[in-house]
Amino acid sequence: MSDGRGKKYTYYPGCSSQGSGKHLDESLRAIAPELGVELETLDDWNCCGASVGHVGGGTLPNLALTGRNLANAQKQGPQDVLTACAACYLNTHAGNEKIKKDVAMRGRVNEALSAGDLSYDEDLQVRHACEVIVNDVGIDKVKDRVTNPLTGLKVAGYVGCQTVRPFANTDGGGNYDTYDDPEFLDDFTEACGAEAVDFDVKTACCGGAVSVISPEKTLHLIKEILDAAKEADADVIATPCPLCQTNVEMYQDAINKEFGTDFAIPVVFYSQLMAVAFGMDAKDDAALGRNTIRSEKLEKMAK
Amino acid sequence: MAQSAPDTARKYDLGFARWVYENVEGGDKLSMCMQCGVCSGSCPIGTEMDHGPRKLFMMIRAGMKEAVLTSNTLWNCTKCYRCVVRCPRGVPVTYILGGLGTKAVEMGYVKTEDTVRFSKAFWWSAKTFGRTDERLVTSRYHFSGGFGEGVKKSLANLKIALGMFKAGRLHLGAPHKVKGTKNLQAILAKAQEIEERAGETER
Numbered sequence: 001m002s003d004g005r006g007k008k009y010t011y012y013p014g015c016s017s018q019g020s021g022k023h024l025d026e027s028l029r030a031i032a033p034e035l036g037v038e039l040e041t042l043d044d045w046n047c048c049g050a051s052v053g054h055v056g057g058g059t060l061p062n063l064a065l066t067g068r069n070l071a072n073a074q075k076q077g078p079q080d081v082l083t084a085c086a087a088c089y090l091n092t093h094a095g096n097e098k099i100k101k102d103v104a105m106r107g108r109v110n111e112a113l114s115a116g117d118l119s120y121d122e123d124l125q126v127r128h129a130c131e132v133i134v135n136d137v138g139i140d141k142v143k144d145r146v147t148n149p150l151t152g153l154k155v156a157g158y159v160g161c162q163t164v165r166p167f168a169n170t171d172g173g174g175n176y177d178t179y180d181d182p183e184f185l186d187d188f189t190e191a192c193g194a195e196a197v198d199f200d201v202k203t204a205c206c207g208g209a210v211s212v213i214s215p216e217k218t219l220h221l222i223k224e225i226l227d228a229a230k231e232a233d234a235d236v237i238a239t240p241c242p243l244c245q246t247n248v249e250m251y252q253d254a255i256n257k258e259f260g261t262d263f264a265i266p267v268v269f270y271s272q273l274m275a276v277a278f279g280m281d282a283k284d285d286a287a288l289g290r291n292t293i294r295s296e297k298l299e300k301m302a303k
Numbered sequence: 304m305a306q307s308a309p310d311t312a313r314k315y316d317l318g319f320a321r322w323v324y325e326n327v328e329g330g331d332k333l334s335m336c337m338q339c340g341v342c343s344g345s346c347p348i349g350t351e352m353d354h355g356p357r358k359l360f361m362m363i364r365a366g367m368k369e370a371v372l373t374s375n376t377l378w379n380c381t382k383c384y385r386c387v388v389r390c391p392r393g394v395p396v397t398y399i400l401g402g403l404g405t406k407a408v409e410m411g412y413v414k415t416e417d418t419v420r421f422s423k424a425f426w427w428s429a430k431t432f433g434r435t436d437e438r439l440v441t442s443r444y445h446f447s448g449g450f451g452e453g454v455k456k457s458l459a460n461l462k463i464a465l466g467m468f469k470a471g472r473l474h475l476g477a478p479h480k481v482k483g484t485k486n487l488q489a490i491l492a493k494a495q496e497i498e499e500r501a502g503e504t505e506r
């Protein structure tokens with residue numbers, strides 16, 4: 001179906017791609033060429049600092065992590081940098097904008113980079129995979145590629161925070177959607193032939209890193225998301241964010257224990273839905289085996 | 304020292320607000336705050352904070368440096384950025400809270416807070432390998448509060464870890480690393496040196 005070559009991007013997978021978010025990376029790499037997106041992995045990419053790097057390492061060392069990635073990306077060419085992880089996007093995009101706009105900061109980052117024989121002086125663009133699918137690929141192309149529509153699958157589109165906040169609908173953020181009521185995820189779902197259920201907590205917070213560090217403080221936040229999905233009778237929750245996926249999935253047992261509920265709602269990535277809807281392999285492409293709460297309904301639809 | 308830290312001996316330090324404006328990330332925009340409370344009203348985790356962001360900003364103006372720098376607000380913010388996109392005055396609330404947290408750690412106000420212990424474990428992995436090894440960061444964090452607590456926290460997480468292991472999402476074996484660990488460490492060391500030389504983190 002695909003011509004194999006498409007528009008090229010420098011792909012920054014991020015740390016979760018080698019651990020808890022493997023299925024995002026695997027399914028994205030599978031669907032990208034089908035959508036005319038060529039992903040060239042960023043050479044020797046490092047951690048973005050996530051949401052706590054500045055606390056452990058200090059502001060400039062944390063920004064230098066992004067500086068090093070951008071300097072290596074610059075060596076690979078002027079094409080846009082693409083990432084699918086919300087935290088990688090937030091840090092790399094925000095860091096890039098800061099380096100571009102703040103001359104003093106650009107100087108300091110480059111002074112640090114020079115210790116590793118690197119420099120960053122080009123104006124690269126850092127973009128989120130979802131924004132690229134909306135603006136560069138187009139929903140119609142996604143629709144056209146669907147050979148195995150997910151008819152009857154009810155999907156609660158859970159966008160989370162950092163994919164859209166604070167950069168959605170800003171010049172540097174690609175002007176692709178709003179941060180309060182984003183529609184792209186439901187559009188992806190419907191393009192795949194599934195049903196996007198009403199879900200008014202789509203940009204609620206899963207607790208982010210606080211859920212990883214001290215879940216006792218945030219279980220109630222995750223419960224609200226699960227309550228809404230159950231209320232909407234969703235078969236699965238779909239999300240673009242690796243931390244949302246893991247948090248909302250892995251704490252369901254703890255929530256059941258704490259609140260006497262009986263949640264067992266599968267949480268998948270939009271890219272896994274697309275891989276199934278594109279008729280691709282359930283295991284190698286859609287990575288369905290990587291979900292700890294499996295969706296029988298989705299797996300039955302998969303090839 | 305031109306950029307001296309606020310006077311720690313006094314409870315109310317009227318120079319504190321100025322110090323925040325000049326030294327904390329995003330602090331220069333703090334003077335824009337009109338105390339409307341949209342940030343605190345938008346915050347999903349206000350119930351876990353001893354002061355919401357609006358109040359914390361008022362406390363900065365009142366010079367309550369110790370109460371500000373030891374506030375759990377700095378650690379319980381989930382970085383959802385709701386306050387940032389909604390603030391009618393363009394105050395970068397999340398960045399300011401993060402910047403205050405970074406300063407509070409640097410200045411020794413906070414040591415035992417969970418987030419701080421986690422952040423140190425996280426940075427250790429980023430610096431050593433160039434990447435986050437979720438398994439090592441988690442166990443380092445769990446055991447950073449002592450052996451007993453480590454065992455307790457690890458056991459509480461056992462079921463999750465097993466599930467992740469079965470799904471192939473818990474990496475075991477040698478940690479993933481960047482090829483250029485020396486290169487990365489040289490850059491980070493230099494960045495730290497520049498930061499120390501400047502005696503400040505932001506402009």
Ligand code: SF4
Pocket residue numbers: 335336337338339340341342343356357360389390391392393394396
């Ligand atoms: S929303 Fe903005 S102006 Fe209003 S209290 Fe919060 S920081 Fe101040």
Ligand code: SF4
Pocket residue numbers: 342345346347348349356379380381382383384385386387396397400
């Ligand atoms: S970013 Fe932090 S302070 Fe702002 S609304 Fe979210 S949790 Fe509250």
